Amino acid sequence: MKNKNLIVLLIILFVISIISIVFVYNDYFLYKRPILKISSIKEEVETSEMTNEKYYTQTIYGTIKNGKYKGNKVQLINHATKSGVYDERFHKKSELFVELTNNGKEVVSFSQIKRDKYLVILLVIFLDLILLVAGKKGVKTLISLAINIIISMVAIFTFQEHYKTLNMLILYFGISIMFIITSLFITNGKGKKTLAAVSSAIASMFISFGLAFFVIKIYGKPLPYWTLEYIEAVHQYENFFYVTILLSGLGAIMDISITISSSLNELIVKDPKIKLKNLVKSGREISKDIVGTMTNVMLFTCYTSIIPLALLLIKNNIILGEAISRYGKIELIVVLTSCIAIVLAIPISLFISTFILKPQNSKGGNK
Amino acid sequence: MVLILSSILFLLLVLTGKTRGVKTFGLFYLSIFLIIVYIFMMSLGFNAIIHAVIICVLVTLVTLFGLNGVNVKTKSAFKAVMVVLLFIFLLTFFIGMNANIQGFSAESLENIGGYSFDLNYSMRDVFIGMYLVCIIGTVIDTSISISSALNEVYENNKHLDKHELYESGMNIGKDILATTVNTLYFAVSSGFIGFFMWHYNASFGYILNYKSFVQEIFKLLICIIGSILVIPITSYITSRALVKDNK
Structure with missing residues (x-):
């Protein structure tokens, strides 16, 4: 019976996909x-x-x-x-x-x-894959993604309407906290585990942003903000740069927080009498494996965007080093601060998660 | 600035990961170096797409075998990444050839206005190459996470057959998927803030067909598609490699 339902669902998915693609190839009337x-x-x-x-x-x-x-x-x-x-x-x-x-x-x-048809083709591949591979979890991921997109749009419109009086950075601090709460609660449900992850993510966000802000403010010469794309449209140049730093690492911070809190929770559930020392040790082991490849995710997704511009400059007889330092500097700083955020999130999450999940040494926190 | 931030990153990595932290830091800068080498190769006139593939293979080799050693885990992850790379290559090639998503839009004129556009070098290839390099980080990340977790599962439950192993690989993958999608969304989301402010009064239909919007969305979706696709492929290859290895 279960298999039969699955096949029906698959056929429906397939038909909807085909219909959407055919539709977008003929949507001139729209x-x-x-x-x-x-x-x-x-x-x-x-x-x-x-x-x-x-x-x-x-x-x-x-x-x-x-x-x-x-x-x-x-x-x-x-x-x-x-x-x-x-x-x-x-x-x-x-x-x-x-x-x-x-x-x-x-x-x-x-x-x-x-170009709309190509967008739809990609979107269909994305939706089909996520549903086929992750099923119900895929639906949850999509809901959380959709809510994040809605929050992002609301934030943009709010700022655009009130940019003369509203500080962009402060607005996005609020928005980021909303992002963290909605994403983590939707994908992981209620419970102490999620609570620990949310608190860790918020703390990591503030601490790592504070560090980056401090370093850039104290040591930084004026940075070439104008190389950021769309900078002329955002009204508050410097704040936009800091918002970029704040948001870029946010997803990665959430990733680390939930990974650590759920694996610690797992350990506590399996062995409620586990010693604090062992808990921290296992947590560190787990996090070691994540960091190495996570920093590369940030690097490749963010830093590759300098390629076309750098190439244009080099072809215009500007030497490689100059081209990269002129237009890749901001990107590199954003990547570096995100990576710092990722690494900092580990001890912070470990500390907060053990604190929330294991309040007393005798009682194991779970749910 | 870059130097100070790099030192902080190095310090933190060493404090949390010791020798592995040093390796991670080395890999980070090696990857930057490879991206710069890639730009340099293109500036000499070498084909952008072919070199993007070479850079991707190199990065995969270094990340997997350099950081995690040569073993069943990394070998399976390598195969899986290559399969995904091939698929993404075909998809990117199809869309890159048809959708005209190369080049710059009006927003960039401020930055590029003063330069000559006669490069005698196809920007279409540059963009296709860029998307290929762009996905490699997240695909490797997902792949190695699954194959090492599967290895862990197998070490603790030697009686599992390859179908059960595959199932548990998929289960691990589902958990990774949610956070990866999130990570990628936020990594590119600040670009959208600027974009929508620039095109604040534009109609929906205009934005949907606008070049730089399609470029950004394409980047996000291709990264996500790559990291979803790698889940079943890694689970399949790793489960087979593990069970065969011990029989």
């Missing part, structure tokens, strides 16, 4: 802006003798897929380069958002390529 589907491209290539760069002039023929002028056949000209640093070379089958004039017969300009 957009107000006219969409052009390319039917053929004529391309001319010119090679620059100076730089060897290839310049493409594309004459694009296509059909409008939505709105008033649906079915109109139009053409437009696009200039692109082989490098594609800031321009885009289109392919057959690409779809573009365009602006029309002259009763929908001529294209004034084009703004974007239609």
Whole structure:
């Protein structure tokens, strides 16, 4: 019986996935802006003798897929380069958002390529995988992720509306505590274990952020904040930098806190008379294994984003070291502070978890 | 600044992990070095995608065998990471070729405005390569966690057969998954703050098709997909390797 239900669920999942992908390939009616589907491209290539760069002039023929002028056949000209640093070379089958004039017969300009279908394909793969691999836990993870995204959006809108009076850093301290509480309670349920993890995570967040803040404030020369992406839009440059530091390591801190508190809890449940000394020793053993690869997670996910910009600079005859120190410095500082947060979270979580889970030496805390 | 923070990190790692801490710190800087070597290779004109794969394999070799020694655990983790890398490669290649997610958007003009864009080097390849290198940290992390936990389970319960081992690998994986998704979300979330403030008045449809938004989401999702996918693959390979090893 259980197997049968599972198969039905799998089929439903599969059907929904297929429907969403087919839908997003045909969702032209959802957009107000006219969409052009390319039917053929004529391309001319010119090679620059100076730089060897290839310049493409594309004459694009296509059909409008939505709105008033649906079915109109139009053409437009696009200039692109082989490098594609800031321009885009289109392919057959690409779809573009365009602006029309002259009763929908001529294209004034084009703004974007239609990318929503690729987002949906990725999203479908992600959702299917998480449900197939983790089942009910996957659903919980998704709920906690969704709530985090909602909190993030609310925070952004709140700040955007009140940026003149509101301190971004203080706002995000509050938001971070909310993140910690919701994520840990949703994925791990109520109980002493989660309580210990939440307290450890909050303490680790404040201590590691305090350390980073102190070091940067005391020793730091003015940092190149302007290299942070989108910095012009965030109103409070320096605070945005500190918020980046605060948030980047937050997930990792939660990871360490819950890992330590649940393994300590496990040990206490199995052997309520376990000695404090042994408990701390096992906790340290467990954490040793986590740290080495966790620091690399932070490094690779955050630091790789400097690659395109660094390459652009080097190709413009700026030497490697200069390019990396100019545009990679902020990223490296963020990665380093997150790693410090990860390492600091271990003793803090060990201390707080033993304190909460094992209040007296005789009674074992569990649940 | 970097030097002071590095020293603090080094000190903390040594205090908590002793020799293993030193190794971790060495690995950290070796990885940075490899990323820089990768950028350097591209600047010399070598193919970005092929070198991304080479860098990924190197990082995996060093992280697994250098940090954890050569044994059943690390060998299985290595195989699993390679399988995932292949899958992610195909996925990234498909989307990178079609979705035009290379290059910079208007927000970056401040940073890149003064430079020549005629690089004679395909940014599409650079971005595909970058995504490959980006996932490797989290995929290795998940993989080694599962294979060492499975090894632990097997050491304590020698009677388990490979199906039961596989099941317990999946169970361990489920717990890791929740925290990994969280870790990755927060690692990239500050980028979204800036993005949404920049495009505060833009419509939903505009944002959904906007290049730098798709780039950020793609990065997040590809990392998560990689670390989910590695769970069953590592469990499968490790359970088989462990049981076969002792028969």
